[in-house]
Amino acid sequence: MPKGPRAGSRNRHLKPHLVFLMIFLTISLIYSWLFVSNKQYHNVTAEYPNSGITILFWHWPYGIHYNLTGDVCLNDYGIPRCVLEDNRSLFENADLVVFHHTELRNQKVHLPVNLPRPASQRWVWLSLEAPPNIGNLKTYKNLFNLTMSYHPQADITVPYGKLIPKEKQIRDFIIPINKSHEACWVVSNYQKRQRRSAVFQELKKTLNVQVYGRFARKPLSKEALLPTISRCYFYLAFENTESPHYITEKLWKNAFQSGAVPVVLGPPRKDYEAVAHPKSFIHVDDFNSTKDLATYLRNLIKDPEKYNVYFTWRQNYRVKLYTDWRERVCNICPLYRQFPAQKIYEDLII
Incomplete structure (x- = not known):
């Protein structure tokens, strides 16, 4: 009997320590679990950074x-x-x-x-x-x-390309002055039944059009493409198919990036104006005849001030191509x- 009270007293003294020990172990386990989980999370994130x-x-x-x-x-x-x-x-x-x-x-x-x-x-x-x-x-x-x-x-x-607004108005585009040809056209898939072929045949009766590509047996390398077109006042950005909103690299790359004013044939003017400045191109459909178009182009060449108006949009925009x-x-x-x-x-x- 004498031992009973002492044992009970010892048990009562131990209980707070056991409670503290249990709390400590629980906190340690939770911390360890969180640490391991967090480490695993970071490992997964490092291995798969784009999980989405x-x-x-x-x-x-x-x-x-x-x-x-x-x-x-x-x-x-x-x-x-x-x-x-x-x-x-x-x-x-x-x-x-x-x-x-x-x-x-x-x-x-x-x-x-x-x-x-x-x-x-x-x-x-x-x-x-x-x-x-x-x-x-x-x-x-x-x-x-x-x-x-x-x-x-x-x-x-x-899109094949688009215009990106510049952060501020900068005249960082120098209008090419080494123009030696009135107009040029790069074409490989030439078919007589296409409207663009008929317009070209009429246009070349009045205008000096330099033709490149497989059709003319004058292929251009990627490196030579833009420098060659840059020597022309106008580029014939003629689409092989006339379909709503179908505006390809013929405008965005061949004309805009070379520094030649594009003469476009494709969807209606409103589709071009939806993506480009109205004074950045010349639309074939704006003229009663191909002869009138040729006359307008020749008059522009003779009037540098009017010709240069077709480059003013470059003060506010730059061309972005999508090729990748x-x-x-x-x-x-x-x-x-x-x-x-x-x-x-x-x-x-x-």
């Missing part, structure tokens, strides 16, 4: 492969949490899969309709061709969720949350 929207190129346009090493969208274009892949084994993990129409049309590539498709995955139909050149799209009914093209009504609009497929596709990510969840195209024609 994953876009899979099912195939590369025209078979030209691009390097996807590193955080391409963030490092090159400032777009975070956007992962580009071209490994088809990642199909089930992709948020979007991009299919370029040319390879589908030529049957060089086939849609993965035999694979189990995640319910939330969106298929993107990509084409920068004008509708008359696309062909039959009936086989793609009820397969694609999004369209990607130059057209402003596409879900993702990817990675950049085009990276631009999907900032729009991703805006896409409707249930959209599907029965008819792809815009």
